[in-house]
Amino acid sequence: MKIALLGYGKMGQTIEKIALERGHEIVIKTNEEEGYDINQADVAIDFSVPKAAFFNIAKCLKLGVPVISGTTGWLDNYEHAIKLCKENNGAFIYASNFSLGVNIFFELNKHLAKMMSQLKQYHVSIEEIHHTEKLDAPSGTAITLAEGIISQHDEYNKWLLNQNKKQTIPITAKRIANVPGTHSIEYKSNTDTINITHTAHTREGFALGAVVAAEWILGKTGVFSMKDVLNIG
Structure with a gap:
């Protein structure tokens, strides 16, 4: 080819x-x-x-x-x-991310969001960390994750970067040297926290x-x- x-x-x-x-x-x-x-x-x-x-x-x-x-x-x-x-x-x-593992993570994220949609006491947030050379923020992968949650969860209708408002998913974007890409989804209540994370080790x-x-x-x-x-x- x-x-x-x-x-x-x-x-x-x-x-x-x-x-x-x-x-x-x-x-x-x-x-x-x-x-x-x-x-x-x-x-x-x-x-x-x-x-x-x-x-x-x-x-x-x-x-x-x-x-x-x-x-x-x-x-x-x-x-x-x-x-x-x-x-x-x-x-x-x-694709916002071609990693085979991330694309499995996308599906896991949507499945978890569907389950969590019944539990209104949990509030979701996303954090993404990338290398300092990445030009856009939030990452396309973080946006895809947010859109996956919105598609399964009637509590949220949009995402916002570095802001936390009602019915929105806050995304925190960090830029640290030599980090290929880490994405975490957190569901937090007063009593406990559920996290799922994908961490890339190399490009x-x-x-x-x-x-x-x-x-x-x-x-x-x-x-x-x-x-x-x-x-x-």
Whole structure:
């Protein structure tokens, strides 16, 4: 499989390592929006920056190259990307987090939220910790977790960053050097606390998930998620 890496920072370099180990070829690796021929690739993996992500995704979809995107912070254009995918009979996966373990954690989070929705004495909060190079806050993963809770729990209707208001899920975002990513959900009452946490030890878990998704999407058309890739939920 010939892969284009759109975004060649630390994450892109880790994806390259995993892809080569799995027998794939990297034909493009770039941090630029222009100057590359995407038609060289069988599939593109975008881990760029928020301002470049939609440009990269749109270019791939218009030219018929399946694209996997793990860039967060660009989702104002997500519906436009879906429209382009359908108009061009393309193939697209966006995930706020490609880690196989995190995608299991997403499902666990929703299942717990459904159970806790009957227990109004518990109040939920989310904390996420990432490396200091992460540009957006809260993380896309934390937002996905919050949205998962909201979908299962009628007590909450939105999330807020570093604020605690009625019917909202407060998200605390911390930036600490050399932390790949930690996400914790806490349900707290006057009598006890329930926590679930996912802790990434390296970037390789995210990279492996992205390469697995790229392998899976070849030959398919449509808009997919990691739930489709992993056949969970």
